[in-house]
Amino acid sequence: MEQKNSYRAGPDEKGRFGLYGGRFVAETLMPLILDLEENYEAAKNDAAFAAQLEDLQTHYVGRPSPLYFAERLTAHYGGAKIYLKRDELNHTGSHKINNCLGQILLAKRMGKTRIIAETGAGQHGVAVATVAARFGLPCTVFMGATDIERQKPNVFRMKLLGADIRPVTSGAGTLKDAMNEALRDWVTNVEDTFYIIGTVAGPHPYPAMVRDFQSIIGRETKEQMLAREGRLPDTLIACIGGGSNAMGLFHPFLDDGEVDIIGVEAGGFGLDTPDHAASLAGGEPGVLHGNRTYLLQDDDGQIIEGHSISAGLDYPGIGPEHAYLRDTGRVTYVSATDKEALEAFQLITRLEGIIPALEPSHALAHVGKIAGDLPADHLLVMNMCGRGDKDVFAVADHLNVEL
Amino acid sequence: MSSHSTDSPRIDALFDRLKADKQKAFVAFVTAGDPDLDISAQILAGLPQAGADIIELGMPFTDPMADGPSIQAASQRALAAGQTLMGTLDMVRDFRVTNDTTPIVLMGYYNPIYIYGVDKFVADAKAAGVDGLIIVDLPPEEDDELCLPAMAAGVNFIRLATPTTDDKRLPEVLNNTSGFVYYVSITGITGSAAPQQQAVADNIARIKNHTKLPVCVGFGIRTPAQAAAMAAIADGVVVGSALVDVIAETAENKAETAEEVLALASALAEGVKRT
Numbered sequence: 001m002e003q004k005n006s007y008r009a010g011p012d013e014k015g016r017f018g019l020y021g022g023r024f025v026a027e028t029l030m031p032l033i034l035d036l037e038e039n040y041e042a043a044k045n046d047a048a049f050a051a052q053l054e055d056l057q058t059h060y061v062g063r064p065s066p067l068y069f070a071e072r073l074t075a076h077y078g079g080a081k082i083y084l085k086r087d088e089l090n091h092t093g094s095h096k097i098n099n100c101l102g103q104i105l106l107a108k109r110m111g112k113t114r115i116i117a118e119t120g121a122g123q124h125g126v127a128v129a130t131v132a133a134r135f136g137l138p139c140t141v142f143m144g145a146t147d148i149e150r151q152k153p154n155v156f157r158m159k160l161l162g163a164d165i166r167p168v169t170s171g172a173g174t175l176k177d178a179m180n181e182a183l184r185d186w187v188t189n190v191e192d193t194f195y196i197i198g199t200v201a202g203p204h205p206y207p208a209m210v211r212d213f214q215s216i217i218g219r220e221t222k223e224q225m226l227a228r229e230g231r232l233p234d235t236l237i238a239c240i241g242g243g244s245n246a247m248g249l250f251h252p253f254l255d256d257g258e259v260d261i262i263g264v265e266a267g268g269f270g271l272d273t274p275d276h277a278a279s280l281a282g283g284e285p286g287v288l289h290g291n292r293t294y295l296l297q298d299d300d301g302q303i304i305e306g307h308s309i310s311a312g313l314d315y316p317g318i319g320p321e322h323a324y325l326r327d328t329g330r331v332t333y334v335s336a337t338d339k340e341a342l343e344a345f346q347l348i349t350r351l352e353g354i355i356p357a358l359e360p361s362h363a364l365a366h367v368g369k370i371a372g373d374l375p376a377d378h379l380l381v382m383n384m385c386g387r388g389d390k391d392v393f394a395v396a397d398h399l400n401v402e403l
Numbered sequence: 404m405s406s407h408s409t410d411s412p413r414i415d416a417l418f419d420r421l422k423a424d425k426q427k428a429f430v431a432f433v434t435a436g437d438p439d440l441d442i443s444a445q446i447l448a449g450l451p452q453a454g455a456d457i458i459e460l461g462m463p464f465t466d467p468m469a470d471g472p473s474i475q476a477a478s479q480r481a482l483a484a485g486q487t488l489m490g491t492l493d494m495v496r497d498f499r500v501t502n503d504t505t506p507i508v509l510m511g512y513y514n515p516i517y518i519y520g521v522d523k524f525v526a527d528a529k530a531a532g533v534d535g536l537i538i539v540d541l542p543p544e545e546d547d548e549l550c551l552p553a554m555a556a557g558v559n560f561i562r563l564a565t566p567t568t569d570d571k572r573l574p575e576v577l578n579n580t581s582g583f584v585y586y587v588s589i590t591g592i593t594g595s596a597a598p599q600q601q602a603v604a605d606n607i608a609r610i611k612n613h614t615k616l617p618v619c620v621g622f623g624i625r626t627p628a629q630a631a632a633m634a635a636i637a638d639g640v641v642v643g644s645a646l647v648d649v650i651a652e653t654a655e656n657k658a659e660t661a662e663e664v665l666a667l668a669s670a671l672a673e674g675v676k677r678t
């Protein structure tokens with residue numbers, strides 16, 4: 001039973017987390033998302049579905065991912081005890097696979113024969129292409145033309161996996177535009193197609209469903225920390241694009257009031273410039289991609305393209321449950337700039353021998369801002385949600401290194 | 404069962420007149436402010452003369468998820484030329500100075516209206532002379548957002564019914580609908596391939612089992628011949644992408660844009676009236 005006054009009770013039957021969320025989609029899609037909701041509810045209560053998912057998580061993904069004590073990083077900052085939740089060790093190199101496995105099992109269960117997805121950094125696209133290959137379903141990935149340029153290794157990986165990559169040139173050619181195009185495909189191919197959304201956004205039931213599939217991160221963390229330290233962590237930190245890795249870590253802890261929870265948005269060139277992707281810090285509530293949430297937009301309600309050094313974070317919105325958690329004050333949201341993330345990226349690579357993705361480098365940048373001022377018995381967990389292989393070319397570019 | 408509403412008389416009056424004349428409605432879609440405010444206002448002013456019975460005026464949005472490349476580009480041209488929601492309402496107000504009969508239906512996405520403020524928007528739209536709203540991303544599940552406030556303010560809320568709207572769902576979709584029902588002839592985005600006549604006819608018959616409202620058909624209709632064929636089975640025919648494409652094609656020679664768009668509108672209107 002959910003407790004009363006729980007932060008974990010949402011969404012309601014309209015798919016709302018307080019004011020946020022909902023089902024703002026074209027009529028053509030409405031019957032599909034109702035059908036999806038019904039099938040997801042049934043799957044959730046089916047022990048066979050859970051068993052199949054768990055088996056794949058163990059033997060295909062490699063879960064549980066370690067909770068690693070970052071000894072040298074801890075010594076470097078000289079404060080809190082820093083743990084990394086190592087979801088970058090997952091098969092395909094990020095947390096995205098957790099969600100993709102859940103959704104493709106659901107797609108199979110619903111008898112769908114074609115998979116579509118949007119991707120920004122390409123990590124979600126790679127994870128989708130991977131599960132599509134594993135289950136023998138054709139797969140089309142929509143990716144902004146700009147992102148294709150800055151994430152070449154992932155584009156090639158997806159092609160190797162057999163995915164059909166559709167470059168999207170509308171708008172700025174990034175994640176938001178890829179999502180528009182995926183929705184357009186879905187409205188057109190309603191009979192056979194399953195849309196695997198990559199983050200805790202979109203129309204209900206996606207935000208709740210993706211959260212549920214990602215919550216394995218937080219559940220493992222809780223267990224591992226209890227086994228290791230005999231108590232819950234004091235602080236959780238994760239980066240936020242749409243917010244799925246963060247929600248996955250946070251959700252199991254939301255009702256543990258003693259745990260401080262911090263989400264780190266992409267500060268781009270700085271919040272005092274127009275070039276960032278911090279929708280909570282710099283946006284207003286609005287409606288896009290099927291849900292109400294904080295959006296970067298102008299006075300006329302036109303959406304503004306986000307900017308971040310990280311292609312996985314430059315989404316102008318954020319999952320609706322994060323909007324709710326911000327308004328209620330349960331989670332604190334901060335930001336880190338491109339420059340800070342790049343510095344953190346280099347630091348942890350040298351100190352821990354872990355090359356992180358640029359996305360969690362933002363979370364790490366915030367760890368660097370607070371860890372030194374915290375006592376030595378303060379337990380801090382950062383979600384290392386992706387590895388940096390995909391980013392080495394982009395980072396070389398930023399560091400003016402010719403490869 | 405839905406019935407005629409009386410609160411926004413222009414649409415109801417139009418369909419009463421067309422019915423008496425055994426005529427069908429030609430609904431012309433253009434995006435407000437495309438390619439710029441002046442030319443767009445010229446097009447708007449000329450459409451009734453060209454034979455448009457209803458004008459569907461697109462409210463530009465950066466992320467038109469249900470639109471194909473033609474209408475996406477129209478939105479982008481309008482926004483680049485500085486169009487705003489307030490500017491769109493001003494266009495309607497100016498149009499009403501000389502035309503008090505042709506219904507205007509605003510079509511678009513919810514976010515700009517939400518940011519404008521729902522109550523202020525429906526009041527301002529009504530005052531400007533707007534007759535109806537078609538908001539793509541507001542299904543019946545979200546009626547509290549805009550549909551109910553619009554109806555309370557005397558603005559028709561025109562619903563989209565689609566091939567995926569089954570008999571179980573139709574009553575819900577038709578509830579709180581007024582003016583007319585917009586039947587989306589295909590599963591897809593605007594500017595897609597032409598619909599199958601028989602499938603559309605079957606679906607219109609299905610919808611008419613549930614409502615007395617007129618049913619107009621749109622999506623994928625481009626030519627006078629297609630318009631004539633659809634007019635034979637529906638109460639009205641909507642054409643958008645084909646008109647908007649003329650604006651794109653004349654981008655190098657904008658002096659001709661209004662004239663060319665209106666010429667195509669005339670040909671389409673003739674197609675609709677041929678039946």
Ligand SMILES: Cc1ncc(COP(=O)(O)O)c(C=O)c1O
Binds near residue numbers: 239241311360
């Ligand atoms: C490694 C990694 N982390 C984070 C993100 C951002 O997504 P989310 O906020 O949903 O976790 C991405 C998205 O591509 C990613 O690849």
